[in-house]
Amino acid sequence: MLSDRVMKIDSKTVGDFYSLLSSSGKIVIIGHHNPDGDCIGCITGMEAWIESSFGKSGTMIVPDNFPDYLKFMYSTDSILVYSRQKSQAEEAISTADLIICMDFSALSRTEGMADIIRGSKAKKVLIDHHPSPEQFADIVFSETEVSSAAELTWWILKAAEELGAQIPFQTKTSLYTGMMTDTNNFCNSVFPSTFLMASQIAEAGVDREKIQMEIMNSFSEDRMRLMGLMLKEKMTVYPDLKAAVMILDQATKDLYNYCDGDSEGFVNLPLKIKNVEFSALLTQSNGYIKVSLRSKGAVSVNRLCRMYFNGGGHERAAGGRIYDVSVEEVADYFEKSLRQFLGEFSA
Numbered sequence: 386m387l388s389d390r391v392m393k394i395d396s397k398t399v400g401d402f403y404s405l406l407s408s409s410g411k412i413v414i415i416g417h418h419n420p421d422g423d424c425i426g427c428i429t430g431m432e433a434w435i436e437s438s439f440g441k442s443g444t445m446i447v448p449d450n451f452p453d454y455l456k457f458m459y460s461t462d463s464i465l466v467y468s469r470q471k472s473q474a475e476e477a478i479s480t481a482d483l484i485i486c487m488d489f490s491a492l493s494r495t496e497g498m499a500d501i502i503r504g505s506k507a508k509k510v511l512i513d514h515h516p517s518p519e520q521f522a523d524i525v526f527s528e529t530e531v532s533s534a535a536e537l538t539w540w541i542l543k544a545a546e547e548l549g550a551q552i553p554f555q556t557k558t559s560l561y562t563g564m565m566t567d568t569n570n571f572c573n574s575v576f577p578s579t580f581l582m583a584s585q586i587a588e589a590g591v592d593r594e595k596i597q598m599e600i601m602n603s604f605s606e607d608r609m610r611l612m613g614l615m616l617k618e619k620m621t622v623y624p625d626l627k628a629a630v631m632i633l634d635q636a637t638k639d640l641y642n643y644c645d646g647d648s649e650g651f652v653n654l655p656l657k658i659k660n661v662e663f664s665a666l667l668t669q670s671n672g673y674i675k676v677s678l679r680s681k682g683a684v685s686v687n688r689l690c691r692m693y694f695n696g697g698g699h700e701r702a703a704g705g706r707i708y709d710v711s712v713e714e715v716a717d718y719f720e721k722s723l724r725q726f727l728g729e730f731s732a
């Protein structure tokens with residue numbers, strides 16, 4: 386099989402996962418804080434597959450709310466949002482036989498749920514594509530040479546076809562969406578296996594144009610104007626650092642009725658400038674400044690985030706948080722940190 390050559394999935398691990406699913410009564414599927422397309426694509430895709438293959442349903446839970454433009458995917462209205470359905474979510478986690486964690490490498494990414502998940506007696510499965518996964522799961526599918534957790538899930542489910550589980554249409558739509566959003570529409574982290582996945586899903590008749598419209602062309606007017614303002618007035622370019630930094634403060638959020646996910650993708654925009662190799666979006670949040678980083682050069686934003694901004698991620702896409710620095714001072718603070726970091730690694 387061509388797919389086996391492109392993305393190796395250990396068939397024994399798939400077999401173990403399959404028998405765990407067969408024997409488990411209560412199944413919970415968990416995504417990460419600030420759920421994105423990959424996260425929602427993974428959990429809804431997994432849920433649809435479990436329903437069709439095992440005739441049982443999984444309870445999907447995310448720590449906090451997710452953007453409206455992801456709500457076209459299968460069964461998103463049944464996803465529990467921990468921040469507002471706490472007792473229901475805690476009940477599901479503490480009584481689960483099996484917990485499937487998707488698209489995150491550390492339990493801290495589940496925010497308030499981390500300790501309950503860690504303490505639960507349920508068997509745990511991790512499906513993820515970030516480096517250095519935390520060791521908390523009984524079965525681990527961890528692969529960094531892949532576009533997205535959705536793509537990794539695709540290859541796991543393809544391998545499970547041999548055990549008799551077919552992949553339903555909704556799963557194909559969800560996983561395609563996850564892959565498409567995490568690659569920024571086939572721009573970053575695209576591997577030969579990614580095109581193969583896209584081709585197989587296209588062949589199955591999934592409506593790629595519709596997915597494209599839902600994700601790329603469904604901005605609210607406010608979101609579009611916010612993007613314009615950010616580029617015009619809130620972006621600073623540091624030519625000597627080959628860097629650009631955008632700051633999204635609360636006043637600007639209020640001006641454009643900011644909703645979850647409205648700034649999704651903004652951090653990629655400065656990378657369109659020729660000599661900008663590194664981009665940061667700093668967003669004022671509740672009690673901290675959220676940091677999103679992208680690189681198109683040699684700078685490892687994963688390392689930068691781990692060292693300076695209480696976070697991490699991939700080499701070219703990472704995130705973190707800055708505490709105890711006001712939004713007025715954060716530009717200076719960030720610039721200093723970046724200079725120090727770049728100085729250390731050029732020395």
Ligand SMILES: [Mn+2]
Pocket residue numbers: 423424488514533534567
């Ligand atoms: Mn992802």
